[in-house]
Amino acid sequence: MTVNDAPAQQYFVQQHAAPGAAHDPITAPALFQPLTIRGVTFANRIQVSPMCMFSAHPTERHRNPTSHLVHIAPLKRISDFVHYHDGKLGIQLAHAGRKACMYAPFVPDLGRGLVPESDGGWPNAVVAPSPVQWDESMAMPHELSVDEIKDLVQAFADAAARCEKAGFDVVEIHGAHGYLIHQFLSPVSNARTDTYGGSLENRARFLMEIVQAVRAVWPAEKPVFLRLSCTDWVADSSWDIDEVIEVAKMVAPLGVDVLDCSTGGNHPKQKIPVGPLYQVPFAQRVKKAVQDLKVVAVGLITTAQEANKVVEEGKADAVMLAREFLRDGWVYRAAHELGVEVAFIDQYRAGKRRPNM
Template identity: 45%
Template sequence: MSAAPAIPAVPAVPTAFAALFTPYTLRSVTAPNRLWMAAMCQYSAEPSGPAAGVAHDWHFAHYAARAAGGTGLIVQEATAVSPEGRISPYDLGIWNDTQVEALRRITSFLKSQGTVPGIQLAHAGRKASTDRTWKGGAPVGPDAHGWRPVAPSAVPFAEGHPVPHELTVDQIHEITGQFAAAARRSLAAGYEVVEIHGAHGYLIGEFLSPHSNRRTDSYGGSVENRTRFALEVVDAVRAVWPEELPLFFRISATDWLQKDGWTADETVRLARTLQEHGVDLLDVSTGGLAPGVTIPVEPGYQVPFAARVKAETTLPVAAVGLITEPRQAEKILADGEADAVLLGRELLRDPYFARRAAVELGGQPRTPEQYHRSW
């Protein structure tokens, strides 16, 4: 009888075989690699009733697959700090303890796979109360579980969108408190990273940009005033978020507007201030504030904005935006343009991208014990 064919041995992982697969530590938390998952809404929670905003089997399966696939850190989708802060009625929330209990199942599994669990805390502002994206994303009213959005100014997002309620100063302070309460619940739910969502034209971004912020009080006008709400939210969250755990801030580095928009120069300036207020990493995206804006979309089109923050400040940054290939991601890190990369749609297409990337870059993927036979 002929001998069984030899099975090639899985190569050992060379030490630091790729920048993408070197661990990264912020405060007391170490991600096993620098290939992370960006927050992406699933629009799959119940819209009303006792289960409103509560994670269920879809959310568990979605995040569990990416953790088993080797993703180093997962930032959970925009999770609303209040019912009115949801982008759609179908968003996840973290404004009550029922939601916390359901999220513990997710964070526990992520940790079991060596993945750092993060959560993005969000308020949608004037872009709230819309339908799910695959149904067009149009505004919805009370007959479809909707509500009237709020904003820094009574300026609608686009034609056909409702005029939002202009927040009073007391209401601004109330929302700041909701972010802090959500951070406390995030800790109880088992998250090790909190990311404050200040990008894509949602509430904090609406305060930052003069295009959407027409206020004449202490929250509008100058850069100092327009950044006031963002910094108050950061301070409120940092005050209740443990000193040993990292805090991220997601920003749109530019609105891509020709005039009267938030700019890259202002992003660099704010990055320095955010670091002074206890932010540990800036997640650098762009756009989302206004519709119909021309954006030069191409592979890695947002990376230069992250690279500029990294070059001109000491705040760590993560790059995002059409990063779809392992060698592309590796080059961003090797060239010093970012400290980590965040993948969005590519991880929707391929939950096991991290495994594929490890092999392509010459190493052995981080694999659950149950799957070791596959290697």
Template identity: 40%
Template sequence: MPNNKPAKQPEADRKVLQRDTTPHIFRPINFRSVTARNRIMVSPMCQYSAADGVPNDWHLQHLGCRAVGGAGFVFTEVVHLEPRGRITPNCLGLWNDEQRDAFKRIARFIKEQGAVAGIQIGHAGRKGSTAQPWEGGKPLAADKGGWTNIAPSPIPFAEGHPVPAEMDEKAITQTIAMFAAIARRAREAGFDIIEIHAAHGYLVHEFLSPLSNRRTDRYGGSFDNRVRFLLEAVDAVRSEWPEEKPLFVRISCTDWIEGGWDLDSAVKLAQLLKAGGKVDLIDSSSGGLSPLQKIPVHPGYQVPFADAIRSKVGIPTGAVGLIHSADQAEQILANGQADIIIMARAMLNDPYWPMHAAKALRAKFPWAKQYERGDIF
């Protein structure tokens, strides 16, 4: 007998036809096997509060509180490859097992709160060996605990800064091997995502920019040579970082200096990273290479970089920099300018920013059970 009843619409199709009214920033997002509950990321923020690179109670409460606050991704500050790769003697490191074991508790706690636990890894290069910002942030003399920095070329960051030691090929090979070692310990510590810090004038960025890299070997000169160090670092990380776990890269999309690294170079680099298939998101920041930079700072001033890379390369991007309001963040995602919103200072100001943004955007967002009774405004 013919069945004249209209075909039942499958559940999945009906869902597609219904308009998703969830604000974009509160829609879950997947990278490889990892799903974040929303698209808000706590940006890496140095706390300059460690001894011997080991995370402590300060780091647990700083990151833990922001995971409780509802962010989808909570990233550690930059965690360094080796002692002389630190910005200050009080920065974090992950070159030994004691550090790894101390990170385990932090990664576990972030995940227990429903956030994705991310770790940013990097090397300070010629910008290492400085005092904590609240101690003036100036280069540290050896008798005050300072050390000799390394860099692609012996060019100081600024006047009054020491000349770094030029890395020879052996130092480059050893540093690349450290990227593999830190990825292994990050995996053992239980992190979900690694972000390579290739921005803000630190070691990897120093290789990228023609202003700080004057090498004449295969790590300097042409664009292909200047990006080699980062590409090798990506390969090294991937050799120890499981295929099912995502890898992000933070880059400076411009030096904001005539003749320096610029957006065209950033797009070309993003194309290479996409083609390699090992990197899942470009965290699109800028600047930091030299005090000569001229940055036209205004709300969302780096969003066009995330937008350009996303549209020209077709790789997911994160927008960062002076994104403070829920409406602004929502608009960036609704416009398709980025895939996630990355926030630093607003998160320092208000660890519960995601909970408050949900309220402002009338999104349903569960509070931590212990804090439900605080939901009174």
């Protein structure tokens, strides 16, 4: 940038606002009120839920023994772009456990089936807290040893450290949907008799160790989110909202700032009463019981009015949506429906609707 360019550049920065930020947050509806957690301020209460898209883009770099380092640069380019527009970016850390090595659900005739070695799978290397299959179509997992558990805890911490170098604002630990952490938490998948099984304290030990390890390497000014399934939706499982609340009370002092409340995913016989806002009551229960945590509600929240009501009525501090963001620019549509003037990225201002449109 030359000296002559400086005034124009300065004007741009001063006039710029985070996309989705209300022009007048004082009078904006609850959904468009800013939210500050630690040192991070979100422009509104709307978040894009992490989505497993089965679409990692492989390159020759994946074959490199230092691939854990070279993956940082592409992610840093993404975070730099988001931050240039004053946005905030989070990343979810997960391990699939016994649900690993499966075809993408949209693969014709193979969706969610086990990937054999002949097609690039690793069925003999699938791990879990106990040798309990998800169902007969999935791999029989290897029971993790204590040393292997410790290695995985360190792997989560190492991943969080790389996410910091890549410039992310939030890291979320995925303990829901039947993935490895959830498998430890739930008695339907954890049959261990050592210090990682049996009592709730033992079943939660893996999660507690991960939280401590991640928080130790993650900057103090940045939030840590935790996603939990708040029930297995299985009649004979004790992993339900009451145990979730107890675990929430455990993780809050360890540095978890936000509990992202989902449900299900850990048993093929689960009976989920899917419908509009069906998971919001779980977020509401956690928010009422654990004052030290912010809470996010998810689950078939589709309209601006529904989302605003969840926040306005104090059932959650924010909402996450997934499918709606695959369909359109949901934030801007919601702002229009609620009559809120919000900031646009400069290049997209031409798409801003007038009040009578």
